[in-house]
Amino acid sequence: MGTFQTFLRIQxxxxxxxxxxxxxxxxxxxxxxxxxxxxxxxxxxxxxxHFVVGLPDSTNPIWDREVIELLNTNCYRYGVKNIVQxxxxxxxxVGVIRTIYGGLFCQVKIYRIYLGEATHRxxxxxxxxxxxxxxxxxxxxxxxxxx
Numbered sequence: 735m736g737t738f739q740t741f742l743r744i745q746x747x748x749x750x751x752x753x754x755x756x757x758x759x760x761x762x763x764x765x766x767x768x769x770x771x772x773x774x775x776x777x778x779x780x781x782x783x784h785f786v787v788g789l790p791d792s793t794n795p796i797w798d799r800e801v802i803e804l805l806n807t808n809c810y811r812y813g814v815k816n817i818v819q820x821x822x823x824x825x826x827x828v829g830v831i832r833t834i835y836g837g838l839f840c841q842v843k844i845y846r847i848y849l850g851e852a853t854h855r856x857x858x859x860x861x862x863x864x865x866x867x868x869x870x871x872x873x874x875x876x877x878x879x880x881x
Contacts, residue, residue, distance in 0.1 A: 738834075739822040740866040744798055745858060747813045748783045748805070755781045761804055762787075767797045771819075771850025790852040791821065818865045820855040830855070833876075837868050840877030 748758060755774065762769065772785035787797045805812045823830050831847070834855065838844055842865055845858040859865050868874065 737822075737872050738820045738869045740869050741819045741821065742816045742862060742866075743786050743788070743793060743819045743856065745815055745817040745856070746783075746785055746787070746801060746805070747815070748785075749780050749811045750783075751779075752781050754810070755783050758783070758804075758808075758810065761808065762801070765797075765800055765804065767800060768794075771848060771854065771856045773846060773848040784846065784848070784858065786817070786819070786850065786856060790850065790854055815858075816862045818857040818859070818862045818869070819850070820857065820869060821852075823853045823855065825853050833874055834869065836876040836879075837871070837874035838865060838877070841868060 748755065750758070767787050768789060769785050770788050770790050772783065775782040775784075787801055788794045802814070804810075820834065834857070835844070835847065838857070838859070842859045842861045845860075847858070848856050850856050857865055
């Protein structure tokens, strides 16, 4: 498997009820802002939404400012952090997640890996630069497995 292309992207994380998350999607769509990746998790009575705005291969600083303004104006509980987008993965490639996760799990804390548009993967970790460094290796050194 060849070298992956990695980029920093901004992930927005929002906590709210399911209705509040649906309302946020309505507001984002009304602003003509594209979401290129998202994951929704239900924890107890709260819904956790993590998402990235922009097109699959580019960020849009105007959209990022508009999302922050929308979140602040409408009193959403949210966080913002840099995450890693992994690109250059041909559709149907077997073993991609094994290679990515297998090279990372013993070196960085991974909170989530999720799929975005155009076969891009998004990796949420506290050490995005280290993730990018690890994924730039050819081949990616794999973490030891338990027997």
